[in-house]
Amino acid sequence: MGTQPAPPLTNVQLELLKLFAMGVSEEEVLEIRRMLARYFMQKAVQGATKVWEEKGYTAEQLLNEPS
Incomplete structure (x- = not known):
């Protein structure tokens, strides 16, 4: 029952490790988390808008959709 090796780090994980290796304050960590959350929220909105x-959806269709 050996343990499985961890998957390799992604390019984003590697960049974050470099950043945190420089020493980042808790305030900066919170700011980075907020920036990442905003970025991924914007990507999700863009994807939803594209679909x-x-x-060809309309607001009327959404409002009249049964719950």
């Missing part, structure tokens, strides 16, 4: 436009 919305491709499917």
Whole structure:
């Protein structure tokens, strides 16, 4: 029952490790987390908007959709 090796780090993980190796304050860590959250939120909104436009959805359709 050996342990499985950890998967290799992603390019983002490697960049974050370099950043944190320089020494980052707790305040800066919080700021970085917020920046990453905003970035991924924007990507999700862009993806949803693209699907919305491709499917031709309207606000009226959304509002009239049964719960």
